[in-house]
Amino acid sequence: xxxxxxxxxxxxxxxxxxxxxxxxxxxxxxxxxxxxxxxxxxxxxxxxxxxxxxxxxxxxxxxxxxxxxxxxxxxxxxxxxxxxxxxxxxxxxxxxxxxxxxxxxxxxxxxxxxxxxxxxxxxxxxxxxxxxxxxxxxxxxxxxxxxxxxxxxxxxxxxxxxxxxxxxxxxxxxxxxxxxxxxxxxxxxxxxxxxxxxxxxxxxxxxxxxxxxxxxxxxxxxxxxxxxxxxxxxxxxxxxxxxxxxxxxxxxxxxxxxxxxxxxxxxxxxxxxxxxxxxxxxxxxxxxxxxxxxxxxxxxxxxxxxxxxxxxxxxxxxxxxxxxxxxxxxxxxxxxxxxxxxxxxxxxxxxxxxxxxxxxxxxxxxxxxxxxx
Amino acid sequence: xxxxxxxxxxxxxxxxxxxxxxxxxxxxxxxxxxxxxxxxxxxxxxxxxxxxxxxxxxxxxxxxxxxxxxxxxxxxxxxxxxxxxxxxxxxxxxxxxx
Numbered sequence: 001x002x003x004x005x006x007x008x009x010x011x012x013x014x015x016x017x018x019x020x021x022x023x024x025x026x027x028x029x030x031x032x033x034x035x036x037x038x039x040x041x042x043x044x045x046x047x048x049x050x051x052x053x054x055x056x057x058x059x060x061x062x063x064x065x066x067x068x069x070x071x072x073x074x075x076x077x078x079x080x081x082x083x084x085x086x087x088x089x090x091x092x093x094x095x096x097x098x099x100x101x102x103x104x105x106x107x108x109x110x111x112x113x114x115x116x117x118x119x120x121x122x123x124x125x126x127x128x129x130x131x132x133x134x135x136x137x138x139x140x141x142x143x144x145x146x147x148x149x150x151x152x153x154x155x156x157x158x159x160x161x162x163x164x165x166x167x168x169x170x171x172x173x174x175x176x177x178x179x180x181x182x183x184x185x186x187x188x189x190x191x192x193x194x195x196x197x198x199x200x201x202x203x204x205x206x207x208x209x210x211x212x213x214x215x216x217x218x219x220x221x222x223x224x225x226x227x228x229x230x231x232x233x234x235x236x237x238x239x240x241x242x243x244x245x246x247x248x249x250x251x252x253x254x255x256x257x258x259x260x261x262x263x264x265x266x267x268x269x270x271x272x273x274x275x276x277x278x279x280x281x282x283x284x285x286x287x288x289x290x291x292x293x294x295x296x297x298x299x300x301x302x303x304x305x306x307x308x309x310x311x312x313x314x315x316x317x318x319x320x321x322x323x324x325x326x327x328x329x330x331x332x333x334x335x336x337x338x339x340x341x342x343x344x345x346x347x348x349x350x351x352x353x354x355x356x357x358x359x360x361x362x363x364x365x366x367x368x369x370x371x372x373x
Numbered sequence: 374x375x376x377x378x379x380x381x382x383x384x385x386x387x388x389x390x391x392x393x394x395x396x397x398x399x400x401x402x403x404x405x406x407x408x409x410x411x412x413x414x415x416x417x418x419x420x421x422x423x424x425x426x427x428x429x430x431x432x433x434x435x436x437x438x439x440x441x442x443x444x445x446x447x448x449x450x451x452x453x454x455x456x457x458x459x460x461x462x463x464x465x466x467x468x469x470x471x
Contacts, residue, residue: 007402007403009414010414054402055400055402055403057398057400057407057409057414058409058412058414083398085396085409085410085414087411087412109394109396109409109411110394110411112411147393149392149393149394149411151411151412177392177394177411177467178411178412178467219380219465220379220380220381220464220465220467221378221379221380222467223466223467225412
């Protein structure tokens, strides 16, 4: 290692893969875990306690839909007792009366609510859940009434990119402090549905202008975080702020991963919490050390002046597109196969131009698709 | 607790406080004070920390400036410019309420 190992700051806990929505870009793996594979309450509490000891300051409680865990209040209380900042990432449908208040009571710091569309018909169609939009509006109101700070999360793709101005109005009307305009990342289910989800170039450019203007106009009123789409980028995103650098995630069965899609890299094997402590996994796991720092890099990353800005980009995207997890992320203009990204955009546009294909999402469901070979 | 409809501007009469989603916390692992907020964690330097700690929902910006100038044995005018700029930036990011 060329640099000292730092303690992790952030952790994403995927408490369950169960979810009432079926968004075709879900970041969960294609092979979803059933409820009987989930860690029990005490194991999560032990894991959170070890995370706090290790230096984790912020935990994002996610899924699937984390509120389907009936012990969520207990898990929040456990984190809160350790002073860990808790962020609940929810789809906001089917949350029983009184629970949001109970989360706040348990010490929840912040709630992030996803909207699949700014219009009810879009939300309901993308999530494949009738009446979902109305339920989300109600969740937002209840969160505000419970005194919880609110972020609205809008995953963007070709079917809602024109709704970006409406997303901004929606977030304002709900009293959100933050809005995330997050273009879909093509991993997991989104990779399966890439041709259906890829936005058009013109729409991407318009979106960037709309967001820039709104940020200026809403300074001091609402924060807008913008995640631009990778395939249209010049430089890659520093995925997770660098592989195993200051954050990690845990799947419902306790498998500890450097990022969402890490299990798509076939050469790596990941360890589960329980048999090994979190500290052991963070420090010693060969999968965590595989792409840590810069020693693993090939050219052009190795000699690039941005190597500690981008950290080589996304390892899983390198795997998916370059076929080599140690390659430069093809989203980078310096990647020898960067042109492949533009080809994939064009391919998607052609596929989307065939009307019958346009509406055919592979919705996220257990057992729908098998992992690609 | 609705988000603000208008951008707040710092004045000597402003009474800054930390909103509910922001808190200052000592981190024993890194032996430093962290400012925790949704998605982001900040590591303020000593001066920033001294300003943020005085954002208690009771002291005016005028008082905070006078207090800091006394503590740092510095010119009030120079301190004022720094404090106002700092609070405006943090207010614009919705990390400080005015």
